Amino acid sequence: MYRARVVKVDxxxxxxxxxxxxxxxxxxxxxxxxxxxxxxxLGADAFNSEAxxxxxxxxxxxxxxxxxxxxxxxxxxxxxxxxxxxxxVRALAIAWPGPLTVVLKRRAEVPAVVSGGxxxxxxxxxxxxxxxxxxxxxxxxxxxxxxxxxxxxxxTRAEHVIEDLGDGVDxxxxxxxxxxxxxxxxxxxxxPIPQILRPGPIGPEELEKVFGFRFSxxxxxRGFSMYTGTPPSPGMKYRHYAPxxxxxxxxxxxxxxxxxxxxxxxxxxxxxxELLALLATRETIExxxxxxxxxxxxxxxxxxxxxxxxxxxxxxxxxxxxxxxSVSIAFSEGVEERGVGLAIxxxxxxxxxxxxxxxxx
Ligand code: TXA
Ligand code: MG
Numbered sequence: 001m002y003r004a005r006v007v008k009v010d011x012x013x014x015x016x017x018x019x020x021x022x023x024x025x026x027x028x029x030x031x032x033x034x035x036x037x038x039x040x041x042l043g044a045d046a047f048n049s050e051a052x053x054x055x056x057x058x059x060x061x062x063x064x065x066x067x068x069x070x071x072x073x074x075x076x077x078x079x080x081x082x083x084x085x086x087x088x089v090r091a092l093a094i095a096w097p098g099p100l101t102v103v104l105k106r107r108a109e110v111p112a113v114v115s116g117g118x119x120x121x122x123x124x125x126x127x128x129x130x131x132x133x134x135x136x137x138x139x140x141x142x143x144x145x146x147x148x149x150x151x152x153x154x155x156t157r158a159e160h161v162i163e164d165l166g167d168g169v170d171x172x173x174x175x176x177x178x179x180x181x182x183x184x185x186x187x188x189x190x191x192p193i194p195q196i197l198r199p200g201p202i203g204p205e206e207l208e209k210v211f212g213f214r215f216s217x218x219x220x221x222r223g224f225s226m227y228t229g230t231p232p233s234p235g236m237k238y239r240h241y242a243p244x245x246x247x248x249x250x251x252x253x254x255x256x257x258x259x260x261x262x263x264x265x266x267x268x269x270x271x272x273x274e275l276l277a278l279l280a281t282r283e284t285i286e287x288x289x290x291x292x293x294x295x296x297x298x299x300x301x302x303x304x305x306x307x308x309x310x311x312x313x314x315x316x317x318x319x320x321x322x323x324x325x326s327v328s329i330a331f332s333e334g335v336e337e338r339g340v341g342l343a344i345x346x347x348x349x350x351x352x353x354x355x356x357x358x359x360x361x
Contacts, residue, residue, distance in 0.1 A: 004169040006158060011035065011175035013049070022171055023137035030170035031055060033147040033161045034134055036126040037156035037179045038099050038201065039315070040161050041070065041144030042169065046080065048151045049111035052143050056113075058168035061150040065234045066116035068101050068184070072135035080121050080141055083106050088189055091211045094140045097127035099184040103233075109151050114143050116234055120190050146183060148352045153315035155301040156181045160319060181312035182343045187215055188232055192298070194220050197233035201311070201344035215354070222342065223349030231252045241351040243321045245277075249352035251334035251345075253286075253330045255360055261287050263358040268292060270332060275326050279317055280333035281310065297324055299331075314344060318351060 007018045022032045029051040032043045044051035044255060046069045056063055069080050077084065081104035092102065097119055106112075106121035115121055123141070126132065135142050146154035149164040153350060158174035185200030187207065195216040208214050219225065220236045230235055250267060251262045265288060268276060277297040278288060281304040289298060299317045302309035321330050332348055335341045349355065 004162070004166050004172050005161065006172045006173045006174050009130060012129055014133060014173070014175065018173060019130075019133045019137050022134055022173060026051075026134075026142065027168045029054075031058065032134070033155075033158070033165065033169050033172040034131055034144075035128055035158075035173060035175040035178055036070070036131045036144075037128045038126070038183050039156055039178055039181070040147040041068075041126075041131070041142075042147035042161075042165065043070070043142040043144040043278050044112055045138065045169060046110065046141040046143035049113050051163065051335055052111060054168075055143065055145065058165055059145060059148070059150050061145065062234075063113070064116040065150075065237075066118055066122060067114050067145045068186075069110070069114060069121060070131060070142045071123055071125050072132050075127065075143060076135070077104075077123055077125075077253070080107055080110050080123055081105060087212065090284050092125075092135055094210050095202065096125040097132065098125070099127070099180055100124060101186040101198075101200075101205075103186065103188045103190060103197065105190055118234075122186060124184055128175075130173055132264060134173075151242055153243070153318045153347075154183055156312070156315050160316070163319075164212045177312070178306055179312070180313060181316075182307070182340065185343070186233065186235075189246055191232065194233065197204075198235060199340075199346050201340050201343065203307075203339040203342060205339070217342075221346065222337070223346035239253075241315070241318065241347050242353075243351060244322055245294065245320045245322070245324075245330050246277075246354070247318075247330045247332060247352040248354045248356060249332050249334060249348050251355060251357045252336075253357040253359060255358035260358045261361065264288065264331070264333065265291055267356065268296065271329060277321055277327040277330040278323065278333075279330060281335070284333050297327055304335075307344065310335060311340045311344050314347060334336045 101124040147161045155161045180201045185202040186198040
């Protein structure tokens with residue numbers, strides 16, 4: 001069976017040979033999966049519409065869900081976007097390279113297929129040596145969605161890319177686990193009201209500091225419900241990050257920790273006849289296993305106070321969940337909605353098939 005070539009590189013000092021090979025494949029219209037600081041991306045030359053179409057096909061992504069274009073400098077942004085204000089340039093000089101994607105007006109030279117036919121374009125400059133060197137070697141922007149099958153959790157390791165897309169990619173650059181583990185923050189800068197379209201590693205407080213104005217955050221961006229009409233970002237219409245198993249998200253609501261733990265444990269007890277899995281913070285797993293024992297499969301997300309570690313472990317935990325064949329229902333703890341916690345909750349709400357909220361009293 002045909003398998004993609006996998007080349008291992010040092011994440012901080014990738015060899016020129018590997019980068020040149022990858023750039024050559026992109027130049028001739030092929031697809032390369034490469035690491036960024038958030039998740040692995042599935043890249044194509046952004047100005048080659050046939051190659052970009054292949055990305056949609058390999059991912060089985062609906063054609064109306066646009067891709068992010070990756071640039072290696074602010075200068076390169078002008079190849080894809082128009083009408084960029086001074087204020088935005090100043091903010092990007094601070095935020096880039098980094099996990100922030102901006103939606104701006106699209107230049108007509110960029111194939112419309114990249115943007116799913118919209119007249120806007122999403123762009124970011126990734127803070128990863130491999131991604132930056134690859135874009136520089138190609139000398140043009142790379143269009144790249146996350147390198148997973150549509151609807152699956154994004155890949156944080158090369159193995160995840162092989163699992164999902166192995167046959168459809170020409171080359172996979174393996175540079176170990178990605179740093180943030182959740183996708184970039186996406187903000188809309190073309191609508192009259194700037195808004196967060198997808199929460200990510202850069203939280204609302206940091207955005208306000210960098211841009212000097214506030215961004216609105218809708219319930220859709222928090223992952224509460226799926227859009228049915230025409231959403232501000234096509235991604236909001238689609239269920240995402242979903243494991244194959246039934247996943248119940250147990251949110252903390254306004255409860256304190258001890259009330260929440262009692263609520264979670266009582267919920268788990270009502271399913272005592274089934275084999276359960278629990279995705280939770282280290283502290284919660286310690287408490288639940290003390291009270292309910294080892295009849296549950298525990299998957300640790302990280303320490304409760306370290307939201308970045310939880311974000312980094314989230315997608316591989318969701319993938320591991322799917323491998324636990326005997327488990328019939330999985331439960332997940334919710335985390336605080338601050339900073340990257342907003343991104344974690346957005347992904348968990350979209351991944352879960354049911355949501356229960358702890359109630360006080
Ligand atoms: O961290 C990331 O952003 C990763 C790495 C590879 O850079 N990429 C990524 O791409 O997550 P993707 O395609 O999986 O997600 C792009 C999101 C989608 O929700 C899409 O709907 C939205 O950005 N988007 C893209 N272009 C847009 C546009 N012109 N207007 C509104 N939303 C857009
Ligand atoms: Mg994606």
